[in-house]
Every structure is written in structure tokens, then in C-alpha cells.
Amino acid sequence: MPELPEVETVRRGLLPLVEGAIITDVELRRPDLRFPFARGLRQSLQGRRIEALARRAKYLLFHLDSGMVLVSHLGMSGSYRISANGQPGKFHHERSKNAAHDHVVFTLDRSGERLELIYNDPRRFGFMLLLDAASMNEHPAFARLGVEPTGNSLDGAYLARKFSGRRTPLKSALMDQRNIAGLGNIYVCEALWRARLAPQRQAGLIAPEGGDPEGHCARLAHAIREVIAEAIAAGGSTLRDFMHADGALGYFQHGFSVYDREGEACPRPQCGGRIERLVQSGRSTFYCPACQN
DNA sequence: CGGCATACCTGCAAGC
DNA sequence: TGCTTGCAGGTATGCC
Numbered sequence: 001m002p003e004l005p006e007v008e009t010v011r012r013g014l015l016p017l018v019e020g021a022i023i024t025d026v027e028l029r030r031p032d033l034r035f036p037f038a039r040g041l042r043q044s045l046q047g048r049r050i051e052a053l054a055r056r057a058k059y060l061l062f063h064l065d066s067g068m069v070l071v072s073h074l075g076m077s078g079s080y081r082i083s084a085n086g087q088p089g090k091f092h093h094e095r096s097k098n099a100a101h102d103h104v105v106f107t108l109d110r111s112g113e114r115l116e117l118i119y120n121d122p123r124r125f126g127f128m129l130l131l132d133a134a135s136m137n138e139h140p141a142f143a144r145l146g147v148e149p150t151g152n153s154l155d156g157a158y159l160a161r162k163f164s165g166r167r168t169p170l171k172s173a174l175m176d177q178r179n180i181a182g183l184g185n186i187y188v189c190e191a192l193w194r195a196r197l198a199p200q201r202q203a204g205l206i207a208p209e210g211g212d213p214e215g216h217c218a219r220l221a222h223a224i225r226e227v228i229a230e231a232i233a234a235g236g237s238t239l240r241d242f243m244h245a246d247g248a249l250g251y252f253q254h255g256f257s258v259y260d261r262e263g264e265a266c267p268r269p270q271c272g273g274r275i276e277r278l279v280q281s282g283r284s285t286f287y288c289p290a291c292q293n
Numbered sequence: 294c295g296g297c298a299t300a301c302c303t304g305c306a307a308g309c
Numbered sequence: 310t311g312c313t314t315g316c317a318g319g320t321a322t323g324c325c
Contacts, residue, residue, distance in 0.1 A: 002318065003319090006318080034301070034319095058318095058319080073319080073320085074318095075301095075318090075319060075320080076302090076303095076317070076318055076319055077302090077303075077317090098303095122302080122303050122304065123301085123303050123304080123317090123319095124301080124302055124303080125301070125303095125319060125320075126319090127320090166295085167295080168296060172296080172297090175319095177319095177320085184319070185318060185319085186318060187318095281296085281297065281298080282297085282298065282299080283318095283319095284316085284317090
């Protein structure tokens with residue numbers, strides 16, 4: 001997936017097309033994605049109006065006029081595309097999707113215009129849930145999510161509190177959705193590089209002995225917010241099995257500083273270090289051992 | 294509970 | 310060319 005900036009880009013791309021639209025039909029082409037579809041999902045969606053398309057962490061939230069919310073997580077390889085009257089239209093990217101992985105097709109009526117919203121997901125790590133808007137925050141997927149990295153809630157004091165006493169490496173602490181909701185492998189690597197913090201450092205010992213933990217946490221919080229804001233502004237990054245919902249693929253050269261750049265020179269001026277890769281909790285971490293301490 | 298490894302699934306690139 | 314291997318942006322689960 002798509003990390004938070006990509007999900008936000010999908011949301012913004014779909015927004016003008018789906019908000020206010022009526023779901024006239026839903027075709028579930030298989031019984032499950034990562035999990036079995038909720039019983040009666042099709043019936044619960046048919047005839048409903050999409051009141052709003054929101055996002056929490058990496059979840060897309062289709063708010064329905066029934067008071068229910070269709071929750072959609074894209075996993076590693078999920079994507080949406082829109083077609084009008086069977087035509088690919090302006091939202092279709094040149095690199096065509098394998099239709100064998102078109103798992104869910106929503107037919108929408110947008111003031112008389114017929115649209116299809118198609119969910120494609122080769123790896124099927126994505127999933128959909130149907131929850132009550134009033135109680136969705138009690139669902140395990142949402143109950144313990146940390147703050148969004150987009151707002152004022154993410155600051156040094158918040159991170160210092162979350163990291164206090166934790167022996168887990170900074171990399172793992174930032175990947176933990178209970179601390180910050182929506183970060184993934186790429187933007188965690190990028191934020192740690194920007195904050196000049198070593199990914200292996202224990203979260204509870206973010207500052208070297210005698211140092212100022214809250215100061216370091218403030219620097220990290222700032223770096224995270226910058227990295228995420230820039231990625232959203234750039235329309236999300238483009239990677240091989242992800243297609244922007246707005247079809248804007250291609251104009252954004254993903255400008256990662258360290259992610260997937262093993263062996264390259266550190267882009268920080270005067271640093272002179274070389275990017276290395278290490279594995280933490282089974283995931284690749286890219287960092288510069290010269291300037292990240 | 295904290296921290297880590299593993300499972301889920303397909304596609305793709307690299308190596309032989 | 311064709312095979313095998315390892316790796317990929319995430320989350321849930323189970324183990325110590």
C-alpha cells in the first residue's frame with residue numbers, strides 16, 4: 001500500500017466523483033480479500049448514498065446515508081480506478097491492471113451519470129469492513145490508533161510520552177500504528193533520515209546520554225510532519241503496483257532520499273556517507289550511518 | 294504486556 | 310529461455 005500520503009491522494013482523487021453518488025450495485029467477484037466480506041455487504045450498500053469520503057490512518061472511509069461506514073484498506077497492492085460507461089476514461093492509467101484482480105465493482109449513479117468504481121488488489125492484503133459510524137472507533141482496527149501525522153497533535157511532547165521506557169528501535173516505534181497512524185516503511189525511513197536519527201536507536205533512549213529527549217522528539221515530530229506533508233502535496237509517491245486514483249502517475253519523480261537507495265551517496269550536503277540497508281522486524285530499513293546518530 | 298517472527302498472496306527482478 | 314530465489318508500500322496473530 002500505499003502509505004498515508006498515497007491513501008490521501010486516492011481519497012482526493014475519488015472525492016469529487018463519489019461524494020453524493022448512489023451505490024446502485026455491488027459486484028463481489030470473490031468471497032473474500034484478506035478476510036471474508038461481511039455477510040449482507042452487497043445488500044447493505046445497494047441504494048445507499050455516499051455522504052462523505054474520509055480517511056483515518058491508511059483507511060478510506062465511505063460514509064453512507066444509512067449511518068454505516070464502508071471501511072477500505074488497500075493492503076500492499078490495492079488500488080481504485082473509475083470508469084464511465086465502460087470506458088477507461090480520464091482515470092485510467094496507461095499501464096493496464098490485470099482484470100483478474102478486479103475483486104469488487106461498485107456501480108454508482110452520480111446525478112444520472114453511471115460510473116464504475118473498481119477495486120483491484122493482486123496480493124489481496126487489503127480488506128473491507130462495514131461498521132456503524134457511531135461505534136467504529138471501538139473496532140480493533142481503530143480503537144488504539146495513534147495521532148495523525150498531519151495535524152498539530154503530533155509534537156515532541158506526544159512522542160516523548162509514547163517513547164518513554166520503550167526498548168524497541170525507533171524504526172519499529174514509528175511503524176507502530178498505536179504511536180502514529182499512517183506511517184509505513186518508506187516514510188519512516190525518510191523521516192528518520194531527515195531528523196538525523198539512527199533507526200536502531202532505542203525509542204526510550206532517543207537522546208544520547210545527557211541529551212534532551214523532548215528536543216530530539218520535537219525534531220523527529222517536525223521531520224515526520226514535513227515528510228508527510230510534502231508527499232501529500234506531491235500527490236503521493238508512485239511505485240510499481242500502485243496507481244493514483246486521479247491518474248496523475250508520471251509527473252512526480254519519487255524523490256526519496258534514502259528509501260531503496262542502498263549503496264548510493266547520502267544526499268545530505270557535505271555528509272559523504274553511503275546509504276545502507278538493514279533488516280528490522282523483517283522489513284528493510286534504509287539509512288545513512290554517517291549522519292544518522 | 295513488550296518485542297519479535299511469521300503468515301497471508303501475487304508479481305517482478307535478479308541470478309543461475 | 311526457463312527455472313529458482315528473494316523481495317515488495319501492511320496488518321493480524323501467536324510465541325517467548
